[in-house]
Amino acid sequence: MVINRINVDGYKNLEDVSLDLDPKMNIICGENAQGKTNLIEAIWLCSGCRSFRGTRDKDFIGFTKDSAQVGMTFTDSFRQQEIRFAVKKGAIKDKLVTLNGVKLPLLSKLFGSFRCVVFTPEDLNLTKGSPDNRRSFIDMSIAQIKNSYISALNKYNNILFQRNALLKTLSMGYGDESSLEIWDSQLAKTGAYISVLRYTFCITLNKYTNELYNKITNGKEKLELYYQSTVFDNLQGRTDYEGELVEEYLAKLQSTVANDIRAGYTTVGVHRDDVGAYINGLSVRDFGSQGQARSVALSMKLAHAKILKAEQGEYPVMLLDDVLSELDPHRQQFILNNIDDMQVIITCCDSKPITEMKQGKVITMKNGKAGD
Numbered sequence: 001m002v003i004n005r006i007n008v009d010g011y012k013n014l015e016d017v018s019l020d021l022d023p024k025m026n027i028i029c030g031e032n033a034q035g036k037t038n039l040i041e042a043i044w045l046c047s048g049c050r051s052f053r054g055t056r057d058k059d060f061i062g063f064t065k066d067s068a069q070v071g072m073t074f075t076d077s078f079r080q081q082e083i084r085f086a087v088k089k090g091a092i093k094d095k096l097v098t099l100n101g102v103k104l105p106l107l108s109k110l111f112g113s114f115r116c117v118v119f120t121p122e123d124l125n126l127t128k129g130s131p132d133n134r135r136s137f138i139d140m141s142i143a144q145i146k147n148s149y150i151s152a153l154n155k156y157n158n159i160l161f162q163r164n165a166l167l168k169t170l171s172m173g174y175g176d177e178s179s180l181e182i183w184d185s186q187l188a189k190t191g192a193y194i195s196v197l198r199y200t201f202c203i204t205l206n207k208y209t210n211e212l213y214n215k216i217t218n219g220k221e222k223l224e225l226y227y228q229s230t231v232f233d234n235l236q237g238r239t240d241y242e243g244e245l246v247e248e249y250l251a252k253l254q255s256t257v258a259n260d261i262r263a264g265y266t267t268v269g270v271h272r273d274d275v276g277a278y279i280n281g282l283s284v285r286d287f288g289s290q291g292q293a294r295s296v297a298l299s300m301k302l303a304h305a306k307i308l309k310a311e312q313g314e315y316p317v318m319l320l321d322d323v324l325s326e327l328d329p330h331r332q333q334f335i336l337n338n339i340d341d342m343q344v345i346i347t348c349c350d351s352k353p354i355t356e357m358k359q360g361k362v363i364t365m366k367n368g369k370a371g372d
């Protein structure tokens with residue numbers, strides 16, 4: 001998937017931005033607060049996902065503007081397509097969204113047409129942050145390749161919510177402990193299914209991240225990712241999520257019930273699982289340097305793009321916001337010259353690393369305006 005052309009006007013501080021993009025590498029360079037991330041955000045919105053910065057729709061429009069418009073043409077392996085959306089002040093809910101000229105009711109209806117993967121400085125949380133960051137990353141990635149996964153997750157969360165409500169009551173000395181059984185068996189069924197899908201996904205994720213990280217570090221460091229289950233000691237080669245794994249999950253819930261009642265919530269299960277990242281055997285979360293944490297998070301995002309390609313036959317566009325800072329020259333060079341199988345758009349403040357770039361387009365962003 002390749003963006004051919006992007007037009008943005010009135011989106012936050014962006015004014016009359018009209019760019020033909022290189023099919024491979026594009027660098028958006030400029031000082032702080034010039035509109036680089038705003039441009040990445042405008043492109044991201046064309047994927048039908050909500051803003052990765054949590055921007056509310058009314059804040060799309062520039063402070064001094066009456067409307068915001070974004071237009072993009074992109075090519076997938078079949079054809080060229082066009083996305084447009086516009087938001088007017090005073091009519092935020094009434095957006096004009098079109099795909100190939102056909103009106104859509106909501107921005108989210110664009111989902112599935114234009115696909116991109118974004119890396120932002122907040123993604124450092126993937127390595128340094130709490131386990132929920134890693135769980136959401138793998139859940140979101142699995143959901144993109146397996147339709148039934150989101151409904152399994154929602155089901156699990158509903159059952160968990162009700163089990164936790166009962167545990168809270170029990171922890172205060174009320175309620176009927178035998179009622180836990182109903183929730184336990186349902187939680188075990190859905191939990192076993194989620195565990196198997198996540199475990200299997202992490203094997204693939206590890207294969208790709210391991211290769212990418214090896215290249216980023218010039219073979220000096222070895223990265224391994226593992227799915228860490230709070231329920232199962234070993235999931236290797238096990239796929240019977242309707243049989244023995246359910247039994248084992250149930251047994252685990254029952255063995256920890258006293259703890260759960262004391263705590264007032266469910267202490268084991270897929271909602272407490274994690275993905276461990278280790279460099280040469282040391283936990284990245286506990287011991288990784290800033291540059292290592294950033295490189296691991298980046299490898300995970302690039303691996304996500306490769307998994308999408310393997311599953312859907314098409315690379316997404318890679319949006320890398322402020323990825324070069326804190327990386328040493330070799331790692332910067334890898335990003336600028338070796339991610340050559342997909343279109344990449346990178347923002348940066350420092351133009352020095354770009355001088356080493358072998359091919360691609362450099363765009364300067366100043367005061368919301370873009371130039372070559």
Ligand SMILES: Nc1ncnc2c1ncn2[C@@H]1O[C@H](COP(=O)(O)OP(=O)(O)OP(=O)(O)O)[C@@H](O)[C@H]1O
Pocket residue numbers: 011012013030031032033034035036037038039059060061062063064322349
């Ligand atoms: N609705 C809006 N209208 C006008 N300007 C806005 C709006 N929302 C945000 N901005 C401004 O857009 C400017 C550019 O933001 P952006 O995050 O794109 O900068 P950047 O070039 O990525 O900078 P950095 O290098 O610091 O990340 C900021 O100064 C911000 O105040």
Ligand SMILES: [Mg+2]
Pocket residue numbers: 036037038321322347
């Ligand atoms: Mg920025």
